Amino acid sequence: MATYQQHIRVRSRKLGLLIYDARISRSRKVESCAKAMGLSVEAYQSIEAGESAPTLPQLESLAFFLDIPLEHFWGNQALSTLVSPDPVEQPAQLKELRQRIIGTRLRMARSTLNLSLSELSLKTNIPVDKIQRYEMGQEAIPLPDLELLASTLEIRNEDLFDQRGMIGKWRSDKVTAQNIMDLPPEVRAFISKPVNLPYLELAMRLSDLSAEKLRGVAEGLLEITY
Incomplete structure (x- = not known):
């Protein structure tokens, strides 16, 4: 029982720190985060203080509101460490x-x-x-x-547009994500599976080949087939 309570206490404190850090990194107020999670301000502050823990649906709502991957709350990386130490x-x-x-x-x-x-x-x-x-x-x-x-x-x-800086990377990530979302659902499903990575890498290599070399590959495949 003591081990269980200790685990809950440690995990709640860690979650509280990650949630607090996520809110600060996005410059959000306690009130807006509490509203996003469907909680009172007092209940939300209790979570940030590590005195209680959120439910998964509540955490999902907060992650969506802050535009932060849900997986972040299972990690050890504070978002604030990725931000410039001199924000002004x-x-x-x-x-x-x-x-x-x-x-x-x-x-x-x-x-x-x-x-x-x-x-x-x-x-x-x-x-x-x-x-x-x-x-x-x-x-x-x-x-x-x-x-x-x-x-x-x-x-x-x-x-x-900024191509290399922090904003450039953010924009590039957003454009890439949007391009993926614009693909047909079956294509998105295919490329999202790690097991299909070899096929994608093969397609990348083939795309670099000249038309003549591609014809040679196609002819070789036909010889194997027949």
Whole structure:
């Protein structure tokens, strides 16, 4: 009995810490999480304090609300350890870096098209000195200006999106997930089974082959069949 009670106590405390950490990492209030789980604020606070434990349906509701995989609550990784230790300064630094990268991308595109600052200004009605500050990353570019410059310089908006940073990874994961969801149900079911991984890897290798090599593979299969 003592071992059972100790297990429940330890597990409840761990769950409470994981739930608290998940809520903080998503910047959610106690009241909103309690509502998502269908609990009173007091009952929810009791769970975070490790004094009681949630049911599976309650935990599922919270995971959905916070957009966190349910499996997270069976792990040992705190979400807050994946977040920058300086939540105030780091985003500003990242934004400044992104602004310089975007400015460089605009400058390179202008150079490729052999456009002078004056010519670009004439095409966009954006003052030369402002374009110059944009290109040097010295001034943040309002989205309408960026769209106008990108269109004039023949840059797709998507090509200016963050590709490597934290936001870039998030967007990539979301796009990948959406692409998978757009597949027919039977295809999603197939690729979701680990046992089918060899077939997927084979398909990847075949996709890299030239048309001539693919014909050779097909002919070889026909010889084996007949």
